[in-house]
Amino acid sequence: MVEMIATRDAYGNALTELGTAHQDVVVLDADLSGSTKTGKFAKKFPERFFNMGISEQDLVGTAVGLAISGKVPFASTFAVFESGRAWEQIRQSVCYPFSNVKLVASHGGITVGEDGASHQSVEDIALMRVLPNMTVIIPADAEEMRQVINVVYDYRGPVYVRAGRNKTPVIYGKDYQFKIGKAVVHHIGKDVNIIAAGIMVYFSLQAAEEMKKEGIDAGVINMSTIKPIDKEAILKAAEASRAIITAEEHSVIGGLGSAVAEALVENLPVPMMRVGIQDRFGTSGKPEELLKYFCLTAEDIKKAAMEVIKRK
């Protein structure tokens, strides 16, 4: 049995460890500390935790003030509110002045589940990726999240990290090493390569496994840093297989699929397909139901891969 841990829980734990090691870590939340898991830090370090109430714009602005005073603020709320409601604050006060603010947004994607479209962020990556100076990361599992939180603490500059609500399989062990901007190449396939992020990495590994049984050599790359994107890894994969799939729990517009397409079109155009949410809002349902409903399962990835191979 694979171990199952939600990346938001991994965030909460990593943050508390970070706070123990570094006095300059401060945490802000907007009345969702129980859900984003910053509550754990709040309990341990109440003097370094600021609940801003339900005010995301002020959450971001206050974090900027703390950052320019030498603190390392982690500001958290749901992805849809963090990236959407506070977008202009992030643009003007975080990215433009290169403020050392870490935005860690929980409840990314449609696997938020029953809360429905208003709470399901399917456009946050696009909104963050377009901003100059921003680094955008979607950890694929709890171990990657743990490392990401430590790495972004050391990095000086704006960062957006997306966490998920649900328990997901742990993929990486302690020997794994996260680096900003460096894709994790699980395997380079000769027939097709799947470039995925977040929860879609595990599904992609499953899809590749299934294809292997049918004699198809499918590779998987975890593109956890969406920006700056690892162009080299994308081109290597494209060169090897001449067919690329992207898989993301996000709109196919503006996110990982777009970023990969941009790299391919300008350098090495090969047939490609984007598995993701097809320009629509989410809806209520159980996470597993929603993954099927929006065609985000391992089976869907496999289907797309077979299709793209035919186009070669």
Next chain:
Amino acid sequence: METVKETEGAKTDINELKDIARRIRINLLRMLTNAGSGHTGGSLSAADIVTALYFAKMKHDPKNPKWEERDRFILSKGHAAPLLYTVLAECGYFDKSELMTLRRLSSRLQGHPDCKALPCVEISTGSLGQGLSIANGVALSGKLDKALFRVYVLLGDGETQEGQVWEAAMTAAHYKLDNLCAIIDRNRLQIDGTVEEIMSIEPVVDKWEAFGWNVIETDGHDIAKILSALNEAEKVKGKPTMIIAHTIKGKGVSIFEGKVEYHGIAPTKEELEIALKELEA
């Protein structure tokens, strides 16, 4: 003659401060005319306030812009950049000749303040409504470190129509940020008309008091009164202070005073002549 005893190196002579403010107005108008665009009205209205802060009230060191113990000033109404640049140059943060590069390609003096280009600016501003939240963050950091510096932030009266200002108003009171002093440049004009007709902010004193602030009203062109308000603010413990500084947009030049159309245009050469005559008289 009224004198104000404050930080070391600070000017205490009100007449001297008045003269500095006059020079600031002259230089910022020259700079604006040279640039050919920029915000005249709101720079002139806040000139006495910012002069009082930088030349009499705030602890700061032009030779060491990042001095840890400095008092911080955040220009939330970032379009008054010409005023901020002129004051910083007058203090000696950079050479006054640089003022003539305002708004030019590659200039450190961007149309709105850019803290990356010009490190003596605490934070980039220009999008209204964001400065108070940022000032709160700085004040919170000061409290955490038990630091003694104070945080000043200047807002436009029209700017307080932004929702984020009121989120931040709650935050400052909730966290009892008595090391923070905000100032509203109450010149009663915005872009499309008077604040009263576009979107009234009255009753302004009651609003801020209701949000848990200590509120002081003052004449924003009387430097002695501005300084006593700033000093009074420092004595209030347990809550932030809001100084409502009553001002005249375009103050100091008769042809600009109270004229909404001089919000966002620079004086022509002819207008500059008139202005200089009045200010140098």
